[in-house]
Amino acid sequence: MAALHRVAHRGYCAVAPENTLPALVAGVLAGATFIEFDVRTTADGVPVVIHDRTVDRTTGSCGKVWELTLDEIRELDAGSWFSPAYAGLRIPRLTEVLDVLRPHAVGGHGVELLLEIKPPATLEQVKNIIGQVADAGLLDRTVVQSFDPAVLRLVEQAAPELRRGLLRDGFDAEQVAVARELGVGYCNPSMAAVLAAPGTVAALAEAGVAVMPWTANDSAIWPALVDAGVAGIISDRTGELTGWATARGTA
Ligand code: G3P
Ligand code: CA
Numbered sequence: 584m585a586a587l588h589r590v591a592h593r594g595y596c597a598v599a600p601e602n603t604l605p606a607l608v609a610g611v612l613a614g615a616t617f618i619e620f621d622v623r624t625t626a627d628g629v630p631v632v633i634h635d636r637t638v639d640r641t642t643g644s645c646g647k648v649w650e651l652t653l654d655e656i657r658e659l660d661a662g663s664w665f666s667p668a669y670a671g672l673r674i675p676r677l678t679e680v681l682d683v684l685r686p687h688a689v690g691g692h693g694v695e696l697l698l699e700i701k702p703p704a705t706l707e708q709v710k711n712i713i714g715q716v717a718d719a720g721l722l723d724r725t726v727v728q729s730f731d732p733a734v735l736r737l738v739e740q741a742a743p744e745l746r747r748g749l750l751r752d753g754f755d756a757e758q759v760a761v762a763r764e765l766g767v768g769y770c771n772p773s774m775a776a777v778l779a780a781p782g783t784v785a786a787l788a789e790a791g792v793a794v795m796p797w798t799a800n801d802s803a804i805w806p807a808l809v810d811a812g813v814a815g816i817i818s819d820r821t822g823e824l825t826g827w828a829t830a831r832g833t834a
Contacts (some may be wrong), residue, residue, distance in 0.1 A: 588815025614825030
């Protein structure tokens, strides 16, 4: 059986606060083959790793990421909302994330990075993000994904050689044509989209486009996703996913 990618969603976010350094490292330790995380840019132009448009949910403070400076963001506590054990944890800069993941990603057999750029993002911001990945020597270990096709076109403009993935809530009616037009190697829809239209996974695979659905946390669903032909599963439950894949010989 083909190996199944195990994607740690926002790091291993079942055991540590999402998109923080402990969660990202926990994903590696739990056997992920891809570490997924979300990148936004601060008011003063620094890429940071956070999912939401605002800092409200994960810091107890308030404000839009792109209206806050790095200094303002670095004052926030991104751990207490999850557990007192993580009190004082910071929202990481992208450079910190790359530094932490790099030793686990180089060498050909290590983990890969699934870097999501959250819109809005300008060409300058996209170039800055990709430049930091390049400076870390991780361009060939990274797939950049986005829900926004415009962002993916900026990524292609900035680094045509970089692998890209299109995120979708559901499959488009002409999903293969959409993926071909964008030139992406990955198309990552919700798991509900895969379960509703497993034939689209096969059609994309025939076109050379891999599918890794999100966010599949119920292990009862994993066999159906594999039967549909997915290349990987994006999950909060990295450890359980690794154990399951190992037991069925697809790790
Ligand atoms: O990688 C897929 C997944 O991260 C997309 O959804 O909202 O968790 O970024 P979201
Ligand atoms: Ca994401």
